[in-house]
Amino acid sequence: MSRFVKTIEEVPSASTPKLRTRPVAASLILIGGLIALVFGIALSVSFGAADIKLSIVWEAIFSFNPDVTAHQIIQELRLPRVLxxxxxxxCFAVAGAIMQGMTRNPLADSGLLGLNSGAGFALALCFAFFPGLPFMYLIMYSFLGAGIGAGLVYGIGSLARSGLTPVRLVLAGAAVSALLSALSEGVALYFRIGQDLAFWYAGGVAGTKWFQLKIMFPWIAVAIAGAIMLSRSITLLSLGDEIAAGLGQRTRLVKLAGAVIVLVLAGAAVSVVGAVGFVGLIIPHLTRYLVGVDYRWIIPCSAILGSLLMVFADLAARMVNPPYETPVGALIALIGVPFFLYLARKERREL
Known part of the structure; x- marks a missing residue:
């Protein structure tokens, strides 16, 4: 496989290779992206079945009055949904960036490599055998299911004599995802919990509550902080294991830490929105195109751009066919599937 992360030049000594980076563009993305994200959140909160003026949104956030219906709609329904x-x-974007950097696989994504379906299968078992389980435990089982899904994919993909290639990894991911999704549907039919799982099948943020965000936020904050701390090591891994080891990196330890972070991010995300794919595939590629190959910039910029994509996709899902909602996962798939086919075709030509 051709190197999907390219080094422009390497210093002749044992120092860190010089990488193609665009710090100015990255800074603009971080600043402009945060401004656009605040605007998108405000816009998404104001639009819906009942349109609410931005001035009322401001009042609901900073001068909440429980006696005003619009304030209650914003605080209890729309604001937790958008956040x-x-x-x-x-979560999805950072997880995808880490996976692509560590594996040097341009097709790596939590949805394509079995993490999302594994977490969904774990949730199906929870609904069937432990109804009414607190959300904290649902997140824990999502982490476990994501780990099982990833383990199956990497195990099956490594069975061939020629080793684990990007295309073989994606094929194993598709097979495992289909198997786990079928098992989830079988559990849903047998235990009659199809309606409970319908939300996770479609993918969406409708129904998100404040208590879910309070439980999920510490996990996500710690995982993203860990990803940023690990970003330099992931940059070196993206150049190849031999180069990273030659520069003093403990590659196995870095990969283990990165895998734990990916499982936390994917598990937490799936427990809230369900099977939304392709965010972790599209955003890291777009970010690398804009800011270069240094993961100290890629990871925070991916987080901002991933948030923007989900916020505006959710807004579009409510505007396509009002007053009904289109599943967010379906809208993102309209972009993600052609992008995936383009990457797969490109990778096949380079093999």
Whole structure:
């Protein structure tokens, strides 16, 4: 496989290779992205079945009056929904960036490599055998399910004599995802919990509550902080294991820490919005194109752009066919599937 992260030049000594980076563009993305994210959140909160003026949104946030119906709609329904979408978008995007950097696989994504379906299968078992389980435990089982899904994919993909290639990894991911999704549907039919799982099948942030965000936020904050701390090591891994080891990196430890972070991010995101794919595939590629190959910039910029994608996709899902909602996962798939086919075709030509 051709190197999907390219080094422009390497210093002849044992120092860190010089990488193609665009710090000015990255800074503009971080600043402009945060401004656009605040605007998108305000816009998404104001639009819906009942349109609410931005001035009322401001009052509901900073001068909440429980006697005003519009304030209650904003505080109890729309604001947690939008903030949940922003958090989940950051989770999927950062998880995808870490996976692509560590594996040097341009097709890596939590949805394509079995993490999302594994977490969904764990949730199906929870609904079937432990109804009424607190949300904290649902997140824990999502982490476990994501780990099982990833383990199956990497195990099956490594069975071939020629080793684990990007295309073989994606094929194993598709097979495992289909198997786990079928098992989830079988559990849903047998135990009659199809309605409970319908939300996770479709993917969306409708119904997100404040208590979910309070439980999920510490996990996500710690995981993203860990990803940023690990970003330099992931940059070196993206150049190849031999180069990273030659520069003093403990590659196995870095990969283990990165895998734990990915499981936390994917598990937390799936427990809230369900099977939303392709965010972790599209955003890291777009970010690398804009800011270069240094993951110290890629990870925070991916978090911002992933949040933007989810917030505006959720807004579009409410505007496509009002007053009904289109699943967010379906809208993102309209972009993600052609992008995936383009990457797969490109990778096949380079093999």
């Amino acid at each position: 949940g979408g922003a958090m989940v978008g950051a």
